[in-house]
Amino acid sequence: MANDSGRRRSTSGPSSPAKKKPLWRRIVRGLLIWGAALAVLGVIFLGTAVVFTMSELPEYNALKSSQNGQMIVVRARDGTELVSLGPSYGKWLSYDQIPEVMKGAMVSVEDRRFREHIGVDALGLLRAVYVSTTTGGRAKATSTITQQLARNVFLNNSRSFTRKAREAVLALALERKFSKDQILELYLNKVYFGGGAYGIDAASRKFFGHPGTELSTAEAAIIAGLVKAPSNYSPTADVEAAKDRGEVVLGLMVKNGAISQSEADQADIADVKVVKEKGQNAVRYFTDWALPQLDMLLPETNEPIEVWTTLDPKMQQAATASITANAPKGAQGALVSLDRDGAVLAMVGGTDYVNSNYNRATTALRQPGSAWKLFVYLAAFEAGYTPDDRVVDEPVTIDGWSPQNDGRNFAGQIDIRTAFAYSKNTIAAQLGNEVGFGTVASMARRFGVTTPINTKPAMVLGTSEVHVIDMTRAFAAISAGGTSVEPYGIIKVTAASGEVLYAHKSVRGQVLVPPNVAAGITDLLQTTVATGTGRAAQIGRPVAGKTGTTSSNKDGWFLGFSSGITTGVWMGRDDARPVPGLSGGHAPARAFSDYMKVAVAKRPVEQFQTEVKLPEWQLEPDDEAMQGNPDDYYYVDENGNIVRPEDGAQGLDGQPRYEDGSMGPGAGPGQPQMPDYGPAQAPPAANEDFLDRATGRSRSDDPGLRAGQGLGNGPGTRQGSPGPRPTPTRTPTAVRTSGD
Incomplete structure (x- = not known):
């Protein structure tokens, strides 16, 4: 057999080119490579940042001695100390001195993986992202205890990405430099629990009246629940909210194994006794209003400061007493008193600051009733009316609205002065209709009303809600002769060294209305106290003011001035329910009188400028x-x-x-x-x-001349008393409103 091996062809032949991988695989491979590279660079950068931060961190003893917050001493206008605000630190408790239930409560509610993470809880962050993705909500990842410590000691509470990144680096550095026990000790002695209390010992003494070493399980749960929102859950502000939050914390402690269910059942939070705050009084209403203004007046600083205020201690005491003595049972009261330059001499935001720190003098919105007629008559005087002009008190209907006077009677032809003194609703409606309800609203804006104003006909009777301090400011402008007044409460701020950091500068107010308009309305306001609805506000010297009562006796007002001091008083219930017998001419006017007798005691008697000197345009023949x-x-x-x-x-x-x-x-x-x-x-x-x-x-032959405009019986006529103004005649719709 012939050998044909040499003739056999090779089946392998030359090598074929490698098959090209799909594009998507190459993209994925590239992303993985670049991602891994960037991750390595990120880890290197993060590690470098953590090492560098560790080297810059203070030693443990230095961190223990550092304090958070700013000490603020608030002084009255005579230099006496009103209140001292700022951080309150109790005794430093070492880790072994802190009750185990306190440690367990804090870890359970703030960072249940505290013993497992490295300072930043990556699993918790991933879980938050997953929940956000699956539920469509926003990712909510709670900061770890270490992150919170870093923020409280080294950073601020801004929500910027830069701050969060710095917080994470600091947390990682703290975990590398200190043990878990040291971090928890620092945290429990430095975290803020509200009411100025920093650390569990200060919180325990403030809320329960004993050292932090004696905390019970229920008390520990309440304190641990405060960190989330100190102002909302503070036991001194809302005991029930604090205890409800404590019940939630107990459940979390059981869930995380800090206590057993039987221990939770034995911890009866309802029986916890909360110590009532001492030294809290009406002064705090004023400081709560004035001190936030420091953020605008001063550059950011943590050094101790002294704030010199406009508050007069004797006037403040008299204001508090007048509200307490005259407010009807179950009703609240508020008072604001301004000097002629706008300095707040006294402020009362309620009958009891401890029970309710809600400031009704600056925050509450209430209807002013007939006190709003100040703006109606100002607009009428600016349009040409004077106190002696004659008007007709008779039934009137405007756009289907028919106001009624108190007592449902009509006086016929009277003058403007009498109509205001006896708070005739029909006259206010006619005047508002004549000058325009938008004009009345603009006048209120001009005098400092900052809240929304409606322009429906009933607005002339005070249906728009206002702040007490805004209405007081408006009356102060009348006392100043029609010149604007800006309320202020801080005279100066000094550092611990005595350096003046801020000083109030008096600014001349803007002229809001002509002198004749201010004189005319002062005439009316003085008559109201002398012979009208405000007689209870008399103090033995000239007083000008106005009462106000809303429908169903829900609000009672008196606002007035004497000897350069303007005071506004409001009374009513927070739930706006009727208060039997409440009217501006009774309890509020009496409170005004009681306070003003003290406030003006050392001031000379001043007569009002009520002579109306008309401008030339009204005197032209x-x-x-x-x-x-x-x-x-x-x-x-x-x-x-x-x-x-x-x-x-x-x-x-x-x-x-x-x-x-x-x-x-x-x-x-x-x-x-x-x-x-x-x-x-x-x-x-x-x-x-x-x-x-x-x-x-x-005259008709000369195109340069035109016929004169006769003034007739309009508001500009001063050749005699104008005749009665015509009133709209529409279908009456009776609406019962108060007349004062």
Whole structure:
């Protein structure tokens, strides 16, 4: 057999090119490579940052001695200390001294994986992202205890990405430098629990009246629940909310194994006794309003400061007493008192700050009732009315709205002064309709009302809600002669070294209304106290003011001024339910009187400027008076002599008679003699064109002249009392409103 091995062809042949991988695989491979590279770089960068931060961290003892927060001493205008605010630190408790239930409660509610993570809980973050993705909500990853410690000690509470990144790096560094026990010890001694208390010992003493080493399971649960929202769950502000939150914490402690279910059942939170705060009084209403303004007045600083305020201690005490003594049972009261430059002399935001720190003087929105008529009559006076103008108190219907007076009676023709003093609703409605409800709203805005204002007809009776401090500011502007007043509470701020960091600068107020308008409304306000609805506000010296009562006696107001001090008083229930017998002319007016007798005791008696001096445009005579009587015409000749071409003003020879009785021609007595022109050459008294203009002849022939606008009986007429204003005649719809 022949050997054909040499003729056998090779089946392998030359090598074929490698098959190209799909594009998507190459993209994925590239992403993995680049992702791994970036991850390595990120780890290197993060590690470097953590190592560097560790080297910069203070030692443990230094962290223990550092304090959070700022100490603020608040002083009255006479320098006496009103209150000291800021951080309150109890005794430092070592890790072994802290009760186990306190440690377990805090870890359970704030960071249940505290013993497992490295400072940042990656699993917790991933879980938050997953929940957000599956539920469509926003990712909510709670910071670890270590992160919270880093933020409290080294950072602020801003929500920026940069701050979160720095917080994470600091947390990692803290975990590398200190043990878990040290971190928890630092946290429990430094975390803020509300009410100025930092650390569990300060919180325990403040809320329960004993050291932190004696905390029970129920008390520990309440304290641990405060970290999330100290102001909302503070036992001194809302005991029930604090205890409800404590029940939630107990459940989490059982879930995480910190305590057993039987131990949770034995911890009766309902029986926990909360210590009532001491030293809290009405001054805190004022400090709660004034101190937040420091954020705008001062650069950011953590050093101790002293804040000198406008508050007068004796006036504040009198204000508190007047509200306490006069507020009806079950009702609240508020008072704001301003000096002539806007300095807040006294502020009361409620009858008891401990039970309710809600400031009704600056925050609450209530209807002012007839006190709002201040703006109605201001608008009317600016339109030309005066206190003596006559109006008609009679039924009126405007856009289907028919206001009624208190007592459902009508006085007929009265003057503006009386209508205001007895708070006639029908007159306020007519005036508001005449000047325009939008005009009334603009007047209120001009005088400092910052809340929304409706422009429906009933707005003239005070249906728009306002702040007490805004209404007081408006009346203070009237006391200042129609010049704006800006309330302020801080005179100056000094550092611990005595350096003045801020000083209030007085600014001249803007003129809001002409002097005659301010004088006219002051006249009305004074009459209201002297003979009208505000008689209970009398204090033995001139007082100007206005009462206000809303429907069903839900709100009672009195606002007024005397001797440069303006005070506003409001009373009512927080739930806006009726208060039997409440009206502005009774309890609020009495509270005003009780306070003002003390406030103005050392001030001289001041009389009000109530003389209405009308502006020239209201004093201008009508067209006929401006044109004059042609028979009364006179002129001055070229020699300076007055020539009166009236009956008997010329001699028998037709020569003019001068003021001294002599007759021309000639310069008159004592004047240089002029050439004798003779009777035929005597200059005429006036040319025909001048006489035509002066007497009104041929006015229609002159396109440069137009007929004068008669003032008639409008508000600008001052030749006599204007007649009654016409009132709209629409289908009556009775609406019962209070009349004061």
